[in-house]
Amino acid sequence: MSVYFAGRGLACALGLDVAASVAALDGDAPVRMVDLDDFGRFPYRPIPFDMAAWYARARTLIERVVAEAGGNAVRHAPLLVASSSLDVGAAEANPADFIPDCTAFAQRIAEWLDWRGPVFAVATACTSSINAILAARDMIDAGSADDALVLGVELGNTFTLRGFAAMQLLAPSRAQPFGATRNGLVLGEAVAALRLSRTHSRWRLAGGANVVDGTDPAGASHEAVCAMAQRTLADAGVDAASVSLIKAQAAGSPGNDATEAHALRSVFGPDVAVTSFKHVMGHTLGASGAAELALLTASIEGGVLPRADYAFDDALGCALAEHLPRSRYVLVDILGFGGGHAAVLLQDCEAPDA
Structure with a gap:
């Protein structure tokens, strides 16, 4: 059974909806410098939307994004809430309002949305949203649902920033995916909704895979990246030569960027185009x-890709593409703490060779 992306919504540092975010790709998204006491001062990319109360801000952003994705029309469907920090920001702001339960935030969101279908919380670090997409696809494939809504939520808190700073993973000024002088990550906020459906639309979820290799709990594994890509291709019944664009993790980490680049080149060869969004919207x-x-599919439809104004590391062979290739199949991968290596393969059903 085919599963398609029927709607999308997004609020991130680039803008408060998908169109605004695509339009700002060549601009400079807001950066806020955050003081982390003894750790230092680091850049952070917030959503440009201010409200005093943490939960009120979260609710407003979530309702906007779900409405943009058309999620209100499928309130009977499964809702999968994906996040790594959940509502820890609310605990920092007002501990009395916080419920220390990993499913409580998902249930709170369901109440905000008046959701009538089953609700799931997915927390697998950075791979949370991709794993939620794969789970939603399986539900539709199995015939237990006609639609599903995946909601990715990552909102401001200092707990996460301090954790990354303690591990010396944050860049002091900017992220440079695959850059010659890359020196760390820049974190950011996002709320994103993807509506999955059996109904035919431009973007088909052709395949996907999640590979866990805990050899390095905070780093990527060459073997696992290769296995992730190969299993995704096998799941879709597509060969590597059919993929002409990859949206890589590429967060600006000196080690992980190199591991990912070399592994992707070993599977797809030197000619596949590669892009990343973390230097413009944050991780x-x-x-x-x-x-x-959400941003990638809209960017392809608009014929644009984010550009980078820094020098790339020639040893990686993964300079970010400035122009869109003609592509029927696009690989999207996310790597995360705990050894998570997850990817989905998208088919553009309106591509010239489709």
């Missing part, structure tokens, strides 16, 4: 799979 952790997929 949005558990929301990144949904957020970057």
